[in-house]
Amino acid sequence: MDLLLHPESPGDKLLLMVIAIALFVVVTGAILALLSLPRRLPRWLAALGFLGPAVLAVCFGLVYPALVTINNSLKDRSGSRYIGLGNYVQAFTEGQFLVVLRNSVLWVVLVPVAATALGLLYAALVDRTRYEKLAKTLMFLPMAISMVGASIIWKFVYDNKVGLLSQAYVGVAKLFGQEVTAPQWLMNAPANTLFLIVVMVWIQAGFAMTVLSAAIKAIPDDITEAAMLDGLTAWQLFRTITVPMIRPSIVVVLTTVAMTSLKAFDVVRTMTGGNYDTSVIANEFYTQSFTNQNKGMGAALAVLLFVIVIPVIAYNVRQLKRSEDVR
């Protein structure tokens, strides 16, 4: 029993993992074996067998908890009494939460715009150059590492003694004959939120660059060549041909990055813990739910995240339907 629930040594942990995988394989195999038994499998039974486990999992893991959370958001901090929209009113009126909302707006606007602009610029700059592959990998690498890792990398840049930014700041000041010490970049609001946003832009630009680079490559060669013959400069070509032709991809990238930045809390959690006025909704959700044990407020903030993404769901579903009509 201890092995199954609380393995301690690395060997026990790996053994437990193998047991779990074996268990899963056996169950799945049994389902498939049962489904192949009857000579003519009724359609509904086939659908049930193939879809059942997945639908059950998303219902238990996503649908049901989401409904419970919406209900909880209307209750007080211990979850015992309904208080109507009290949590939401508090979230939109109390100073502490207004800062959180302001920061979230900054994140959701600045991260996608900056990441997309930089990704697009970089994709256009390295397109069809000799070093394209290497150059793209360099910007893409931050996508592979955890946001915690990225936060450590940048917290080191912001270190007020030995960090690159601090030393550059002191160095530049020295050039102008000033003796200064670098400020605590992450402690001074409101600029500290911008320093956190830089980290997220650094993480997300690679995604924007990859998608937009593929879109740029899909532009037919004769269009760009004709434009070159008409004497367009590289910048004019970029502005009047490239950007308009990949507009749909730009919109997809903007919305995707916006949603990611809205829901991610790793950077804030790791770099400031949400202190010094840097918290965002996703981080405040964590603080309220797990640190402050304020269930009602935590639920309300989670629902708020949900409500903000609904227009995007609607938009994406419409896009999906449209692309299916085309097929």
Add this chain to the structure above:
Amino acid sequence: MTSPTTAARPTSAAPAKAPKPTRLTRAERRAVTAKNRLTSRTASGLALVIALLWTVPTFGLAVTSFRGSRRQITTTGWWKALWPSNWGDFSLTNYQTALGSQNKLGTYFVNSFVVTLPSVLIPITLALLAAYAFAWIDFRGRNILFIAVFSLQVVPIQVTMIPLLTQYVNWGLNGTYWVLWLSHAMFGLPLAIFLLHNFMREIPRELVEAARVDGAGHVQVFLRVILPLMTPAIASFAIFQFLWVWNDLLVALAFAGNTPEVAPLTARLSDMVGSRGSAWHLLSAGAFISMVVPLAVFLALQRFFVRGLLAGSVKG
């Protein structure tokens, strides 16, 4: 789609097309080429600056992780270590400290691995089955159900945390690997189904129908016809899910806490930043211990990753 020849490069395109009738005189064309060469130099410079911004921070932390003297790390910039006279300072001490008996990052590394493998395997299998049903079994309400599952992709997992946690506590399973595997599998399913369905739809209908006419049941078609063709798609999603789970912090913090029993590297590191914020000798080595596996996987399988990315979806 892409032209592999360098002749198609914009800068050289104008002179290459000389035989075609154009509105430019030769002098004008030469002017355009010269101008483009100039812009291309500015462009290269700009690209280089961006590339440096994207690599230097990581490089700096990497250098720091190999600096032996803690005093040097906290008093001088990392670039000082690059001076040839300081090369003697490079060592593996920080990694030994991070993995040693006091910080035990090796334990958390094992935890990350144990959490990740089933969390990738389970959703892929379940999603393959579901995607097959959505693509090849005709049943009533199929489209509506698919749209519903697709839409679930955008449900923020924060919304699910507390009710799930309550459930796990009731079962007495909170803080075990089981709930981490289950949670990651459930959260990964909508994207997995969507992505694998996209790939599965591309399989020619005749292939499946021919097998069906030959008397193969759905299970046989799934195992013998579909699965072998899905390998690249499976690889694409596997990388997504692998990076997602290995790099996850929220699910780990909510359901595993910070115990050496189950907590993955991300949870431990994030906690260490909070408690030992300027212990850069430790944090730098720790960060790279957590990054080495995803970086290796990513570099080895990059083309599958990009393919999955471009197939229309990303998880956020």
